[in-house]
Amino acid sequence: MIDRPVGPMPDEAVEVAGAVVCFRGVVRREESGRQLEGLVYTSYDPMAARELKRIAHRAAEQFGLLYVGITHSRGFVRIHETSLRLVVAAAHRKPALSAMDTILDELKRDAPIWKRPVWAENAEPIR
Amino acid sequence: MIDRPVGPMPDEAVEVAGAVVCFRGVVRREESGRQLEGLVYTSYDPMAARELKRIAHRAAEQFGLLYVGITHSRGFVRIHETSLRLVVAAAHRKPALSAMDTILDELKRDAPIWKRPVWAENAEPIR
C-alpha cells in the first residue's frame, strides 16, 4: 500500500472541518465486457509516493484543505474491493468536492501506477 | 434521524459500482465568530423524509446512480459531530461526484429542515 496522509493530523483538522468526503475506487467486475478476477497494480515506487504527496499538497494549498489522505493499493485487488481511497476534509463542502475531483484527475494523469487485468478464466490470480 | 436509503440495496449495487463516495457534514465549532455548543435541527417531518427521497430518486435517475443514502440528524448535534451523511455509489467517479454536489444543493434548498445555534455560553444544551 502506498499511504500518504498529508497536512495537519485528523485531530487538528476535525477542530475546524465542516465537510469530510471519502472516495473509494472499487475494482469493477468486468473490463471491456470481459469478466475479471481482479486487477494487479504495479507502481514505480519512490516516485509514486512522491507524486501522491505532491498532488495532495498542491490540492491542500489550492483548496485550503485541512486534511488529505490518499491510499492506493499495490498488487492484486479482487473485484468489488477498494483499490483507491481518498479522504478530504475542509471547512466547507464546495472546496472539499472540487478538491476531490482535481486530486483524482491528477492522480490518474500523473501517478506512475499501472494496472493489468487478471481475467476470471485464469484459475490462478497473479499476485 | 431521517434515513432514506434509496435505490437498489448496497449488496446489488456493489456488483457494478466502481466509485463509492461518502460525504459527512460536520457541525463546526463556531458560527459568525461565536463559539457553539452545537446545533439543534428541527424538521417538518413527513415532508422532510419525502423531500429527501424525492431528491435521491431524481439524482439516481439523472446520474444513473446505483445507490443513494441520505441521513440527516434531528435534535441536538454537538460540534465536531456529523449532522448529515450522504453515500452515493455509481459505476464511475464523475457521475458519483456530480450527483453528490447536486444532491447537497437540492437538500439545502428544498429539505424542510432548520437549525438553530446553541451557543457555548449556555451551560445546558437544548435537547
Place this chain on the structure above:
Amino acid sequence: MKIQVLLFGPQAVITGRDRVLVEVDGVAPTPASVKDALRQALPQLAATLDQSRLAINHQYTTEDTPLCESDEVALIGMVSGG
C-alpha cells in the same frame, strides 16, 4: 375560507407561533392568496415571504394550485438543513 398554515424554524420564532389561521377569499384559494393573507395577519413575515414556498400535503406547490379546506398547508422558508 379559513386555512391553517404551519410555521417552522425562524419564521415560527419571529412570530412566536407554530401555526396560524388565516382567512382567504374564494372557493378554491391559491398559495399566492394564502401568502397575501399571511402578510396581513403576521407582518413580521413580510421580509421572508417572497423567498418562502407553500407546501400542500407535504409537497411544494406552484402559486396557482387551488387549495382544498382539508389540505395540510405549511409555509416553508429560511431552511437551513445540511
Place this chain on the structure above:
Amino acid sequence: MKIQVLLFGPQAVITGRDRVLVEVDGVAPTPASVKDALRQALPQLAATLDQSRLAINHQYTTEDTPLCESDEVALIGMVSGG
C-alpha cells in the same frame, strides 16, 4: 553517453523488458533526445512515446532539462492508477 531508462506497465510488456540502455549524443543530453534514442532502440514504443513523459530522479521533467550520467531515468507512459 549511455543512459539506462526504466520501463513500466504496458511499455514493459510490449518490449519484454523493464529497462533499456540507450546511446545518446552529447555531454548533457535532454529527455527529448532520450526519447529519440528509445524510438530507435525499441520501435514497439513508437506509438506511445508521444504521450509518455520522462522522469528524472522520481520527478517529471521538461523536454529540455539536461541529464547527468548518475540520474535515474524512467519512461512513464500509459499510466492507469485509480
